[in-house]
Amino acid sequence: VTLRLTELLTAESGWKVVAAAFSEPHDPTMEANPSGPIDGATDAGPLTALLASPAQLQAALAKGTATSVFGTDRGEHAYGDAAARALVKTWSKLALAVEGKPREVHGKGWGFSLAYVNWLKKGDPYPSRMAGLVLGVPDDHGGWSVVAAHFTPL
Amino acid sequence: LVAIALGTVACVAHAGPKPVQRAKQLVDAQVAALEGDEAKLTATFASDAILLVPDR
Numbered sequence: 014v015t016l017r018l019t020e021l022l023t024a025e026s027g028w029k030v031v032a033a034a035f036s037e038p039h040d041p042t043m044e045a046n047p048s049g050p051i052d053g054a055t056d057a058g059p060l061t062a063l064l065a066s067p068a069q070l071q072a073a074l075a076k077g078t079a080t081s082v083f084g085t086d087r088g089e090h091a092y093g094d095a096a097a098r099a100l101v102k103t104w105s106k107l108a109l110a111v112e113g114k115p116r117e118v119h120g121k122g123w124g125f126s127l128a129y130v131n132w133l134k135k136g137d138p139y140p141s142r143m144a145g146l147v148l149g150v151p152d153d154h155g156g157w158s159v160v161a162a163h164f165t166p167l
Numbered sequence: 168l169v170a171i172a173l174g175t176v177a178c179v180a181h182a183g184p185k186p187v188q189r190a191k192q193l194v195d196a197q198v199a200a201l202e203g204d205e206a207k208l209t210a211t212f213a214s215d216a217i218l219l220v221p222d223r
Contacts, residue, residue, distance in 0.1 A: 053217065
């Protein structure tokens with residue numbers, strides 16, 4: 014089994030992991046019912062919006078080789094900002110929406126959002142269901158630079 | 168057998184080991200713990216950590 018792994022560890026937590034996504038790549042499946050609420054759910058903030066907007070996510074990706082993006086499919090992995098932008102661009106026409114409340118947390122120099130993301134495919138009566146984790150650092154303009162995004166099928 | 172073949176760990180830079188070193192130490196510890204030491208694996212996560220894991 015191959016796992017994809019994205020983790021955020023912070024000084025504030027004693028360098029322990031505060032948010033993580035583990036996934037095995039496969040197509041998300043259509044499901045009539047949403048998943049249950051996220052533990053410790055919060056109001057949505059600016060990072061949550063990026064999970065359902067490939068255009069905004071693409072624009073927010075941090076420059077550098079450490080930036081990474083995982084999609085749900087086997088071939089969807091990108092390392093470095095150029096590859097990450099190219100991958101996210103392929104999602105630009107997908108109909109995505111955040112389902113329910115996320116857990117978005119901001120700390121000193123870091124932030125993350127974890128949320129359920131629905132993908133409504135043309136002709137399907139129900140959305141294909143995913144979860145997404147986005148990790149960001151504050152930029153110089155009051156916004157966020159995304160260092161990692163990870164989508165997992167549910 | 169679990170192989171973590173693709174991965175990334177994001178660290179916010181602070182004093183101490185370089186982020187890439189800290190990331191490698193963390194993943195090494197987690198891979199070792201996956202072989203049966205649940206307590207060691209759990210210890211790598213903050214008490215209020217939120218995790219997305221595969222539904223298996």
